[in-house]
Amino acid sequence: MRRIPPLAAVRVFEAAARHENFTAASVELGMTQAAVSYQIKLLEERLGVPLFRRDKKRVLLTDAGRRISPQVVRAFEALDSAFGSIRAEDEALLTISTSNTFANTWFAWRLGGFQMAHPAMAVRLLTSDALADFVSDDVDLAVRAGQGGWPGLVEELLLPIDFTPMCSPAFLARHGGMIAPEHMMSLPLVSPHDRWWSVWLSEAGIDVPQGPLRPGVRLDSQAHEGNAAIAGQGIAMLTPFFWRNDIAEGRLVRLFDQVSTRGFGYWLVYPEHRRNTPKIRRFRDWLVSEIARDRELDALPSKG
Structure with a gap:
C-alpha cells in the first residue's frame, strides 16, 4: 500500500x-x-x-x-x-449525435464545411432518434428535437420546428394544379397518423375527426417523408427550413403560406462541465453561425 x-x-x-x-x-x-x-x-x-x-x-x-x-x-x-x-486524443475527435431528420435534411450537407475549416479534427456523426447518453455513448454534443429541459446540460435553441403541407409539382398537377385544405383528407397523405396533420388542419379551420385521418404510408422520420413527397407518393407535412433547396429547385411545392408549430425546436446540448472545451466552443460557434445565416436567407424576399 x-x-x-x-x-x-x-x-x-x-x-x-x-x-x-x-x-x-x-x-x-x-x-x-x-x-x-x-x-x-x-x-x-x-x-x-x-x-x-x-x-x-x-x-x-x-x-x-x-x-x-x-x-x-x-x-x-x-x-x-x-x-x-x-487531452490531445480528445481534441482530435469530435463526436456529434443528432436525429435522422436533422442529419439527412440539413446537417450532413454542411458538416464538411466545419471539417475543412478544422482539418486536424476528425468529426464523427451519430444518427439516432433516441437521446444520446453523454457518458456511455462517448458523445461530445448533440442536436436534439424537443422542448428543452434536459438536466445537467447546456441548452441553446437553434431553430423552432414548424410545419406546412408540401408535395411534388407532378402530384399537384395530377390534382388540378391547386389543392384546398378541405380536400387534403381525401388525397394520399404521407404519415397521416402524425399529430402534425390534425394541428395544421385545425388551425386552417378544418373540422378534423378524432383519431387517425385515414390509412396511409407511415414513415419514421421527416427525412423519409420529404423524399416520399418528392417521389410523388402524396402530401407530406414538412418543416420549410429543411426543404427550401428542394422548393427552390422545383422538387417540392409549398401548398400554403400557413405554418403551424407545437412548440418544439432543435436544440444544441452539451454537458455543463464541458462548456469551455475548445472543440465544443469551435463547433458551437460554427453551427450557430451556419443556422443563423440560412435563416436570414429564408427571411429575404423572394425574387419574382
Missing part, C-alpha cells in the same frame, strides 16, 4: 518549490496565499520535517525540501504528459 501524503498538499508543494514563492504558487493554482501556507503546513506535519524556511518575507526550501523537490516536479510532469496525451 502506497503511503502518499494528500495529493492536494503535494500539488501545492510542487508549485511552491518551483517558484520558491508562496504568492506565485497561489496565483498559478488559483488559491489564496493563506490556503497555500495551510497545505504546506499540513504536508510538513504529515512528513514530520520542515520543507520551507520562512525568512522575513521570503520562503526558502530546506535541505529536505530541496532533496525531494526535483522528484516531485518530475512526477507531476509525468502526470501532465500522461493526461496531456488523452
